Amino acid sequence: AQTAAKSAKxxxxxxxxxxxxxxRHKKVFLIIGGIGLVLVLxxxxxxxxxxxxxxxxxxxxxxxxxxxxxxxxAAEAAYCAKEDELRRYLDTYEQTHDYxxxxxxxxxxxxxxxxxxxxxxxxHEGQFTIDQVQGDLQMLFDRQYILTExxxxxxxxxxxxxxxxDEEGNTHTESYRVYYDYYICTVRLENFDLxxxxxxxMDQETLSMYAVYxxxxxxxxxxxxxxxxxxxxxxxxxxxxxxxxxYLSDERFATLITEAEKYLGFPYVWGGSSPQTSFDCSxxxxxxxxxxxxxxxxxxxxxxxxxxxxxxSEPQPGDLVFFVGTYDTPGVSxxxxxxxxxxxxxxxxxxQYTSLNTNYWQxxxxxxxxxxxx
Numbered sequence: 001a002q003t004a005a006k007s008a009k010x011x012x013x014x015x016x017x018x019x020x021x022x023x024r025h026k027k028v029f030l031i032i033g034g035i036g037l038v039l040v041l042x043x044x045x046x047x048x049x050x051x052x053x054x055x056x057x058x059x060x061x062x063x064x065x066x067x068x069x070x071x072x073x074a075a076e077a078a079y080c081a082k083e084d085e086l087r088r089y090l091d092t093y094e095q096t097h098d099y100x101x102x103x104x105x106x107x108x109x110x111x112x113x114x115x116x117x118x119x120x121x122x123x124h125e126g127q128f129t130i131d132q133v134q135g136d137l138q139m140l141f142d143r144q145y146i147l148t149e150x151x152x153x154x155x156x157x158x159x160x161x162x163x164x165x166d167e168e169g170n171t172h173t174e175s176y177r178v179y180y181d182y183y184i185c186t187v188r189l190e191n192f193d194l195x196x197x198x199x200x201x202m203d204q205e206t207l208s209m210y211a212v213y214x215x216x217x218x219x220x221x222x223x224x225x226x227x228x229x230x231x232x233x234x235x236x237x238x239x240x241x242x243x244x245x246x247y248l249s250d251e252r253f254a255t256l257i258t259e260a261e262k263y264l265g266f267p268y269v270w271g272g273s274s275p276q277t278s279f280d281c282s283x284x285x286x287x288x289x290x291x292x293x294x295x296x297x298x299x300x301x302x303x304x305x306x307x308x309x310x311x312x313s314e315p316q317p318g319d320l321v322f323f324v325g326t327y328d329t330p331g332v333s334x335x336x337x338x339x340x341x342x343x344x345x346x347x348x349x350x351x352q353y354t355s356l357n358t359n360y361w362q363x364x365x366x367x368x369x370x371x372x373x374x
Contacts, residue, residue, distance in 0.1 A: 199271025
């Protein structure tokens with residue numbers, strides 16, 4: 001009886017503490033409790049990213065958007081309004097300007113709401129109001145969209161002809177040049193990609209927070225279900241892949257894969273190069289090679305990894321696969337690990353296994369290479 005009483009007392013104390021915790025974080029639990037599907041999806045996200053930020057209820061809070069929904073939605077709406085204004089400016093450019101000729105080189109005007117909210121949440125230590133982030137929204141917009149308008153003036157002419165008759169009745173014709181200025185306007189819009197900005201404007205701690213928010217979508221996949229990140233991370237996450245046992249009999253390859261698979265499901269973070277900040281493609285490959293003790297590359301880009309590798313025509317598991325043209329950059333643009341049977345392990349978005357036998361990857365495939373393993 002005494003044992004039962006003690007257990008009951010402990011249970012009551014635990015319930016009290018849980019109640020106090022829920023009260024402190026009422027909004028988060030209302031969100032999770034009110035949407036059963038979100039909780040199920042959330043648990044899957046936490047499992048895939050547990051090595052990044054641990055597990056447990058406290059880390060659910062730490063990886064959640066803590067701002068009020070009204071502020072989250074207002075921030076997204078305000079950024080969209082800036083984009084709409086830019087779009088209207090460009091759509092009516094020839095009606096509001098007076099040039100003779102126009103040339104346009106325009107990137108798409110677009111961003112993902114989860115990238116925006118994860119940046120703002122990281123910059124404000126998890127919670128913000130719309131009034132607090134007005135300056136941040138303008139700063140991000142100015143860094144994402146780079147608009148240049150260049151006007152060239154050409155000196156041109158046309159031929160004017162005068163005809164007259166003299167006193168003797170003879171007709172004369174005289175031609176001469178009439179010069180004028182011809183204005184050619186070139187309008188360029190570069191979308192730097194909002195997801196590329198964090199690494200240039202955040203310290204390691206803030207970048208780590210951003211990576212955590214992106215890995216869970218702030219635990220709010222319901223906010224923007226049309227975002228491309230929701231199927232990538234939640235509704236249709238990357239399929240699991242079992243590497244054939246005979247490949248893993250190679251001790252070096254087994255060591256490589258053991259290290260690389262720790263980060264399956266981590267989000268793609270431009271410039272990221274560690275588990276704390278997550279990774280980009282070359283950051284992932286460089287970190288795994290170095291941390292596994294197999295090849296101390298340090299931090300190299302995709303082109304740098306290609307430069308230190310020996311080209312191979314018949315790739316083996318553990319070789320690197322290089323691609324070009326996956327985004328607008330000269331030289332090698334993407335890299336991953338070849339794991340045999342036409343499969344690639346790489347930092348896509350998120351880190352995942354992918355078949356190389358698709359039109360996309362085949363069209364960008366550049367070369368295979370073997371890094372200088374120890």
